[in-house]
Amino acid sequence: MRAIVRRLAATFALVGAPANAHAHLVNTRLGDFYGGMLHPLTGFQDPLPWLALAILAALQGPRRARWLLVAFPVGLLVGGGLSLIAPGVSFIPLLDVALIALIGMAVAAAVVMPLPAVIGLGVVIGLAHGYQNGQAMTESTDHLLFISGVTAIGYASITMATACATAFLQGSGSWRLLALRASGSWVAAVGIMAFGLQFVAPATH
């Protein structure tokens, strides 16, 4: 026991010896990771279809919905990577807003989808959104960190939204399904308007 006390005393004495304290294990520019995380949240183009996608997945039941938690982030990651390899694909913004309308209508109709379709839709939307967010990177951006940030927020958002929608649906009362379907119709309406603006906006310039 005396040996333990001696060792403890020695440890504290050494720690107590004043010296400069400088430490941080990973002093990297993680700012771009958070930049990637925040970027999709700066407009409605990303969160709105993600929410609708999560509701659509929840409508399929937890056993199918859970595959979205893998498919969607993988799509985001690959999409972000594609934006580096082949930047400037012109139809992606149009595809993004078309997908908003499409998912919204699917939620409004409470479409039941087979598992491959759920996974495929998650991947496609992930690809489109990953690509679109990846386009925001500049030369000075750390690409890996930024794309990782986009993927992380996409994963966290889709997981939370799917879980919340699932929990909401598992409550008692048939009005819950109606409420979610109604929200889908709103998303569809926003998507259709945004789709139309894609054609109107260039003519105004």
Place this chain on the structure above:
Amino acid sequence: MIGFLQGLGGGRRRFMLFAMAALSAAFLVPARPTSAHEASMAVMVLREVGPGRYLGQWSMPPIDERLRPIFPEHCAWDPPELDCGERGFVGTLSFMGLGSKQSVAMFRVFPLEGPAQAYTVSAANPIVTAARDPGRDIGAWLNLADTYVNLGIDHILRGIDHLLFVLGLIWLVRDRWMLVRTITAFTVAHSLSLAAATFGWVGVPERPLNATIALSIVFVGVEIVKLQRGQVGLAARYPWVVAFAFGLLHGLGFATALTTLGIPQTTLPFALLFFNIGVEIGQLAFVFVVLALIWAHHRVEATLPRWGAVLPAYAIGSIAAFWFLVRV
């Protein structure tokens, strides 16, 4: 602590003694200059050479050379001279170009009379107000709080090693109240050592400290694997003790952000307080996000299969082991 050690079995006591010996050996390594440590902020020093006239220069140059100081409108900046006239050095300060490569920069002002002043500008708090005597200006104090709370949040969210350790603790502790106690113990411990290191009462050279912090994460990873195999290890049995012990180390790591700023002694206690509040806010936010995600995975039945339950622990341990090797 001695009673705690006495209560341990032979194997655990040997482990604790080994850990203490390793820590002691780490601390015995002499302190070295930290030139290899990338400057965490840019610092511009302004020395008053005449009433309202200053000479400015970078004491810690910015990573991005395009970073430019922005002074109050009545001040004329013709590098390296700054002329603020009769009104003196008062008004809003900022930096142009902050955020892309460096998120924090500081003005250090040395007037002809009175103590030096420090104004920290961050991407989250891009404009600060320079006042003649911050000690009496409530706005200056609010500015100080705003700056250092944001700096604390920024620091913990960028400190992925600290977050990984907290993640390991969350993974390890299953009981809700034990988790609260464990996180609280970690918080108390790193607050104590942060304060002690900031005031210069304790100090540890960078390299062994970094390595030991990495080792603490490896330790938690090993403990998770043991728990998955049905063996209740030291950290699973006494998580709050482990969290407290390693929290002391992590607090020394947090101190980096403050000790490199050169904050005047008069404002240091308040800067420390606000910085620590920021760290706790960031840590709590991280804990809530992780807990929310765990809940969400259970809700959609997206849990790892039995064979894959140890994968996160191996991932945490492997990353930390890599850091340990790099730092050693």
